[in-house]
Every structure is written in structure tokens, then in C-alpha cells.
Amino acid sequence: MYAPIMSEQIGFLGLGLLGTPMAANLLDAGYRLRVWNRTASKADQLVARGAVRVDAPADVATRGGIVVSCLWDGASVGEVVRGGLGGGLIERLGAGGMHISMATISPEASRELAEQHRAAGVAYVEAPVFGRPEAAAAKQLQICVAGADADKARAKPILVAVGGNGIFDFGERFGSALVCKLAGNFMIGAMAASMSEAIAVSRAEQVDPRLVVDMLTSTLFATPLFQRYGKMFVDGMSFSRSRIPDKDLGLLHDAAVACGTTAPVASFLRDHFRTK
Amino acid sequence: MYAPIMSEQIGFLGLGLLGTPMAANLLDAGYRLRVWNRTASKADQLVARGAVRVDAPADVATRGGIVVSCLWDGASVGEVVRGGLGGGLIERLGAGGMHISMATISPEASRELAEQHRAAGVAYVEAPVFGRPEAAAAKQLQICVAGADADKARAKPILVAVGGNGIFDFGERFGSALVCKLAGNFMIGAMAASMSEAIAVSRAEQVDPRLVVDMLTSTLFATPLFQRYGKMFVDGMSFSRSRIPDKDLGLLHDAAVACGTTAPVASFLRDHFRTK
Numbered sequence: 001m002y003a004p005i006m007s008e009q010i011g012f013l014g015l016g017l018l019g020t021p022m023a024a025n026l027l028d029a030g031y032r033l034r035v036w037n038r039t040a041s042k043a044d045q046l047v048a049r050g051a052v053r054v055d056a057p058a059d060v061a062t063r064g065g066i067v068v069s070c071l072w073d074g075a076s077v078g079e080v081v082r083g084g085l086g087g088g089l090i091e092r093l094g095a096g097g098m099h100i101s102m103a104t105i106s107p108e109a110s111r112e113l114a115e116q117h118r119a120a121g122v123a124y125v126e127a128p129v130f131g132r133p134e135a136a137a138a139k140q141l142q143i144c145v146a147g148a149d150a151d152k153a154r155a156k157p158i159l160v161a162v163g164g165n166g167i168f169d170f171g172e173r174f175g176s177a178l179v180c181k182l183a184g185n186f187m188i189g190a191m192a193a194s195m196s197e198a199i200a201v202s203r204a205e206q207v208d209p210r211l212v213v214d215m216l217t218s219t220l221f222a223t224p225l226f227q228r229y230g231k232m233f234v235d236g237m238s239f240s241r242s243r244i245p246d247k248d249l250g251l252l253h254d255a256a257v258a259c260g261t262t263a264p265v266a267s268f269l270r271d272h273f274r275t276k
Numbered sequence: 277m278y279a280p281i282m283s284e285q286i287g288f289l290g291l292g293l294l295g296t297p298m299a300a301n302l303l304d305a306g307y308r309l310r311v312w313n314r315t316a317s318k319a320d321q322l323v324a325r326g327a328v329r330v331d332a333p334a335d336v337a338t339r340g341g342i343v344v345s346c347l348w349d350g351a352s353v354g355e356v357v358r359g360g361l362g363g364g365l366i367e368r369l370g371a372g373g374m375h376i377s378m379a380t381i382s383p384e385a386s387r388e389l390a391e392q393h394r395a396a397g398v399a400y401v402e403a404p405v406f407g408r409p410e411a412a413a414a415k416q417l418q419i420c421v422a423g424a425d426a427d428k429a430r431a432k433p434i435l436v437a438v439g440g441n442g443i444f445d446f447g448e449r450f451g452s453a454l455v456c457k458l459a460g461n462f463m464i465g466a467m468a469a470s471m472s473e474a475i476a477v478s479r480a481e482q483v484d485p486r487l488v489v490d491m492l493t494s495t496l497f498a499t500p501l502f503q504r505y506g507k508m509f510v511d512g513m514s515f516s517r518s519r520i521p522d523k524d525l526g527l528l529h530d531a532a533v534a535c536g537t538t539a540p541v542a543s544f545l546r547d548h549f550r551t552k
Contacts, residue, residue, distance in 0.1 A: 107481055130495065130496060142491075142495045142496070144491060166494075166495060168487075168491045170483065170487055171484075171487075173482065173483075175481060175483075176481070176482075176483045176487075179477065179478050179481045179483045179488065180478075180483070180487065180488045180491050180492070182474075182477075183474035183475075183477070183478060183488050183492065184491075184492050184496055186470050186473070186474050187467065187470045187471060187474060187492065187496070187497065188496070189470070190466040190467065190469065190470030191463065191466065191467065191470075193466065193541045194462050194463045194465070194466030194467075194541055194542075194545075195463060197462070197539055197540070197541045197542060198458075198459035198462050198463060198528075199459075200532075200537060200539075201455065201458075201459070201528060201531060201532045201535070201537065201539055202455050202456075202459060204532060204535035204536065204537040205383055205451060205452070205455045205531060205535055206449065206452075207446065207449075207451075207452045207455045207456070211444075211446055211447075211452075211456065212455065212456045212459050215418075215420060215444045215456050215460075216456070216459065216460050216463065218442075219406065219418045219442060220406060220418070220460055220463070220464070220499070220501050221463065221499065221501070222499060223496070223497065223498060223499055225496050225497070252474070252477060255477060255481060256476075256477045256480060259477070259480035259481055260480065261476060261477065261480040263473055263476075263477055264473070264548060265469045265470055265473045265544075265545075265548060266470075266473060268541075268544050268548075269470075269541075272540060272541060272544075
């Protein structure tokens with residue numbers, strides 16, 4: 001399906017829960033890797049497997065090469081791109097270079113980044129990703145992409161190598177892939193809020209919530225996502241312990257407002273998770 | 277799997293969108309049928325197929341026989357059971373009779389009905405149903421049941437014959453099956469609210485909502501339910517045109533409050549659908 005140039009060097013920024021198995025997948029696929037993470041020790045395992053750790057984000061780049069970033073938010077992507085933390089990624093990639101950004105940031109922030117890359121002759125591909133760390137390790141990630149067709153074609157083997165099982169093309173307009181990512185996380189939030197509340201009401205009504213979850217996740221909601229969250233909630237875990245719902249519901253709401261519309265459900269859910 | 281007594285007569289109350297195909301399934305299975313509906317003309321097709329139309333709800337009953345009701349709410353079930361509209365169903369069924377109520381009503385209302393049946397020696401089975409009219413016609417309904425084990429065993433062949441593909445036993449405590457039904461409709465409401473809002477934001481962001489819906493309903497939310505609603509919302513249809521979300525979100529919320537807890541998400545969604 002894809003033919004990586006085995007000696008090709010990739011830069012990788014952001015070794016979080018998702019970034020680490022994705023970077024490991026690139027090593028598995030035969031790429032040489034230069035890695036950076038804010039907390040340097042998170043690279044230890046990858047270094048033991050042959051990755052080169054660098055001290056500043058821009059140092060992962062080779063001129064004309066490819067850098068994949070898997071960072072937390074728009075601020076952290078902007079920081080490495082525009083030169084905080086010891087130098088700008090764009091300048092180091094230079095004309096012909098490519099930056100694949102997998103972070104979940106606002107569509108507007110992505111369009112600003114795209115413009116900054118364009119001005120420097122660096123290709124930019126917006127590639128937000130769905131999947132948990134286990135899915136990354138199993139190469140079962142779902143990746144949405146937006147950007148110039150030629151750039152997406154160049155990025156595709158890399159996206160497959162990081163663990164992309166499905167690659168969904170949202171066209172050339174930046175922000176589009178991120179809208180889908182935010183929509184998906186919003187729907188996950190709505191599922192989590194309603195399911196956990198339904199479980200609480202079941203308990204109050206003296207109904208074994210396992211029966212309720214088993215019935216619903218074997219019929220109307222028979223997907224691994226609902227099954228996993230159902231089990232989590234029955235076991236007493238809370239959704240809002242993750243920082244993701246707060247960030248991503250906020251991004252969806254702000255994107256709606258920036259377009260002159262509203263997102264009352266997303267706004268309510270964000271507030272709801274803050275108090276849960 | 278089940279062996280209906282071909283000449284057995286069943287009473288059927290409530291020939292709405294779901295009741296009508298369910299009653300037709302009973303005719304298909306060889307049962308003789310006495311039917312009643314508030315709007316009598318809705319029985320025309322069933323009468324043409326051999327059902328007997330009666331003028332008052334209690335007239336569907338034979339002493340010691342079985343009546344299935346598929347009514348709108350607790351008030352309408354209470355009315356036929358307790359004798360409004362020309363006589364009480366319970367008295368006409370008498371000792372040894374059985375009433376299978378498939379309506380989505382409050383757990384508390386179901387427990388009151390159960391007590392009234394018990395006092396008259398009439399078996400009562402709570403059997404709320406998931407499924408659209410097409411699913412009823414295709415005998416693909418999912419039915420949750422609560423009640424005495426012996427009564428559920430007697431009801432089971434009837435529930436299979438009305439179109440039950442899955443029968444989920446919630447034990448002997450009344451209200452339990454209804455909690456699951458309300459939980460499921462609540463989760464459908466949360467899905468609908470988040471998906472339709474995500475589609476609106478996609479449009480505002482100039483993203484083809486079809487791409488978003490196709491991506492999400494082929495991966496994270498790959499179920500017929502999400503696929504059908506996704507298509508509906510992309511085509512511009514609204515969820516809140518149905519009276520069901522308002523009623524059932526209200527029932528879930530009220531059930532929570534009656535147990536001394538809260539259901540803020542259900543309460544918000546009910547208000548949200550009223551303004552949409």
C-alpha cells in the first residue's frame with residue numbers, strides 16, 4: 001500500500017499518550033526519527049529503540065523534510081511553528097518541507113498556521129486523529145485530513161505508518177478536518193454525559209446499571225465506544241477527569257460563535273463536565 | 277421457538293404507528309384479535325384482515341385472557357385500566373387475565389398500575405419497546421420486560437409474536453424495564469442534539485456535513501441509529517418534530533427527582549428541543 005523510504009528521517013514533536021505509540025509505529029515502519037517532547041524523559045523508550053532526542057523542537061526538522069506534530073493545543077503548535085522554545089520549525093524545514101499537524105486545535109488557528117507555512121513555502125497538512133493509545137499501538141487510528149491535494153498525497157504514507165487505518169479527506173480548505181474532529185469529540189461528550197446520567201438514575205431507581213448498559217450497548221448503541229464508556233461508568237469512573245472534553249467542547253463552541261452561529265448543547269456540556 | 281395456540285384471542289389497545297404493525301404481526305402469527313383505538317378508523321386495515329373492532333377499550337378483553345396495550349402515556353394506560361372510556365380493563369380480564377403494557381410511562385406510574393392489577397388478581401407485565409414502525413413490521417423490535425417471572429414466561433410468546441427480536445429481562449421489580457427504555461431514549465436525544473448541532477456548525481464552517489456524518493457514522497458511531505439520524509439531519513429534518521423526546525426526557529427527569537437525585541442533562545435537552 002505504501003512504500004516508505006527506509007532511510008527517510010522524520011521529525012516528531014509531542015510524545016504524549018497518543019504521540020508515543022505513533023512515533024513507535026514510525027520506527028517500526030523503518031523511518032529514522034528525531035524526537036522532541038517538553039518533558040524530555042518521555043522520549044526514553046523511543047531513544048532506546050533508535051530515535052534521536054533533540055533539545056529544541058525545531059531541531060527535529062531537516063531541510064525539505066517532514067515533521068509530524070502531535071501537540072496539545074493551538075498555543076503549543078503555534079509556539080513550535082513560530083519559533084518559541086528555541087527556534088521556528090518553519091524556518092528549519094524551509095521550502096519543500098512539510099509539517100503534518102495532528103493536534104486538535106480550532107479551525108481558525110489551523111487556517112492561521114496554514115497561512116504562515118504557505119508564506120515560508122512549507123507544506124502544511126491538518127490531520128487531527130481519532131483513537132486511544134491502544135488504537136494507536138494497534139494501528140487502528142482514524143485520521144481526518146485537509147490541505148492541498150499534493151501535500152496530502154505526500155503525507156499519506158506517513159499517516160498510514162503512524163497508525164492510520166482510515167484516512168478521511170475533507171478537501172483543500174483548512175479547518176474542515178478539524179470541524180469533523182470537534183464534531184466527533186462533541187458527540188462523544190454528549191454520549192458520555194447522557195450515559196453517565198442514565199446510569200446514575202438507574203442506580204437511584206434500584207436498577208442494576210449493568211443490565212441497562214448491556215441492553216443498550218448490544219442493540220441501539222452496539223459500538224466499541226459505547227461499550228467501553230458504559231463499562232467505565234458502571235465501574236464508577238468519570239469522563240470529566242480528562243482535560244479533553246473541556247478543551248474540545250470549548251473549541252467547537254468558539255468555532256460556532258466565530259461563524260456567527262451558536263452551539264448551546266456544546267456550551268452546556270462543557271459547563272456540565274466542569275461541575276461533575 | 278414459540279407455539280401460539282392458533283385460536284387464542286388477544287386484545288390489543290392502541291393502534292398508533294407502532295401498535296398497528298405489532299397487531300398485524302399477531303394476526304400473521306395466527307392469533308384472533310379484538311382491537312380498540314381512540315380513533316376507530318385506524319383499525320380499518322386490521323379489520324379487513326380479520327380483527328374484530330370494539331367500541332370500548334375493556335371490550336377487547338376476554339375473562340382470563342391476554343391484552344396487549346401500546347398506548348401513548350401513563351394517563352391513557354390508567355384510563356383504560358381503571359375504567360374510563362366505558363369500563364375497566366382489569367375487571368373484564370378478571371383473575372387469571374394478563375395485561376402486557378408496552379407504553380413508555382414513568383416507573384412510578386408502572387408500579388401503581390402493577391399494584392392495581394395485583395389487587396384484582398390480574399397479571400401485569402411492563403414491556404416498553406424500542407423500534408420504529410419499520411422495525412415492528414420486520415419483527416426487529418427490542419423489548420425490555422419487568423414483572424413476575426411466571427407472568428413474563430406467559431407473555432414471552434406474545435412479545436415474540438408482536439415483533440420482539442430481543443427480549444431483555446429486568447427482573448421482577450416494576451419500573452426497571454422502563455428505566456432502561458427512558459435511558460435509551462435519553463441517549464438518543466443526546467445523540468440527536470449533538471449531531472444536529474455539529475451539522476449546523478459544519479455548515480457554518482463551510483464544511484459539507486455529509487463528509488462529517490459519513491466519517492463519524494462509519495467509524496466511532498457506526499450504527500444504523502446514528503446513520504439514519506445523520507442522514508435525516510443532513511437532509512434538514514428536525515428531531516424535535518416528534519413528541520417523544522419532550523415526553524420521555526421529562527419522564528426521566530421526573531423519575532430522577534422522585535428518587536432524590538437530579539438529571540440536569542435530560543432537563544437541559546428537553547428545554548433545548550422545545551426551542552428548536
